[in-house]
Amino acid sequence: MRGLRVAVVGGSIAGCAAARALHRAGAGEVVVLERATGRLQDRGVGLGIQKERYAELEAAGYLDAEMPWIDLARRPWVVRDGTRRAGRVIATLPFPYRSYSWGSLWQELRRRVPDAVDHRTSTAVTAVADGPDGAVLTLGNGREERFDLVVGADGHRSLVRAAMLPPGRSTASFSGYLAWRGTLATEQLPDPAEAFPEDSATTVAFPGGHMISYRIPGTPDGDGGARVNWVFYATPPTHLADALADPESTPSTSVAKELTDYQLDVVARHLPGYWQDVVHNTPEERRLLQPIHDVAAPSYARGRLVLLGDAAAIARPHTGSGALKALQDATVLGRAMAEAPSVPAGLAVYDAERAPVGRTILELGRAVGRAHVQRTPDWAAMDQPAFEAWWQANGGPGIGGRPLGRG
Ligand SMILES: Cc1cc2nc3c(=O)[nH]c(=O)nc-3n(C[C@H](O)[C@H](O)[C@H](O)COP(=O)(O)OP(=O)(O)OC[C@H]3O[C@@H](n4cnc5c(N)ncnc54)[C@H](O)[C@@H]3O)c2cc1C
Structure with a gap:
């Protein structure tokens, strides 16, 4: 890596981690090109990191005990049947996770990017071309820059991935x-007497979807104290789904209004009263819609281009492993580039180790999506043993990510 000029396209979770990893691996110059202006901390909501995976990432130097987090222990699954305002518990699973707010995790990773890295915001990459004398990036201002290695950390619509692979x-x-x-702030929760213990990731199971909710820390310079994070999944009517099928487009205002109406209808039809209040008490500016997309690059490296994070493969959110996978990718990329005798050899090691993981997580996401959203079972009829059997057979054990292995 000595003397090499490296560009990292994207300065989110994968980009910050990759910049740090490649600087530590000895790259001569690392430049991060992020199109967003300023800070990204308001982009996401909450996320969980499985505790064994946390230990691996702490050892790799990406996470540490100083970062704000909340200790989670159990996952009660509940259904609405009128017996209890917060729902009737059908089963409880262990949930050994640390929860983070997306914003504070990003801030901490950004803080760990060494000063020697040239981190440019408001800098969009508009074209990527690989060639024998280097990879050329065209920037939004029309300028071109040449690099020895280009790292695509540019998310699910990755331009770097598009430059590596045929469109299909x-x-x-x-x-x-x-x-x-x-x-929402914990003070805005409905009556605490109705709630589950604070270490719970409560999941409301309903026909055609589910909602998980757990506490996350506030961001240090943002919203102060602990918050409650919720995410629910459901399939919209076909005409609304069709309007979202193109990952390059943003829903029009009329589609957005219909989607909000659909969301509120799902809440009214399926959530127990307590959880309806949780959604309704959430300020509108604190709600976001995320269409669930899939992609996994068959190969993570070609020529001078390499992918990681969501650019390489999307982990659907209910696999509990999007941010984790991005940090693991960066860890392996940094190690491979530091240890290999040449750049192509390092990229080959990285590709061989991480591309299969991306494909596995993609398949897990599809299996979990089918069972937990698209073809849901009769949850209300289940008891603890029946639920555990269903969980084992429907992707449950894979949720939370795979160990960071070697080779
Ligand atoms: C709307 C949305 C909300 C999400 N919320 C959550 C959440 O609450 N919890 C959770 O666990 N996960 C969430 N995720 C997923 C999670 O953010 C990712 O799995 C994880 O952050 C790894 O992402 P990444 O860094 O690979 O990509 P991203 O976080 O998508 O970052 C890609 C970065 O590249 C930049 N970029 C893209 N194209 C260019 C370009 N051409 N030039 C320059 N810069 C470019 C983007 O501005 C962005 O900063 C969310 C994803 C989306 C799309």
């Missing part, structure tokens, strides 16, 4: 369903 292999496809996310 590089474009994300719509899963058919949506996630709605939101956060």
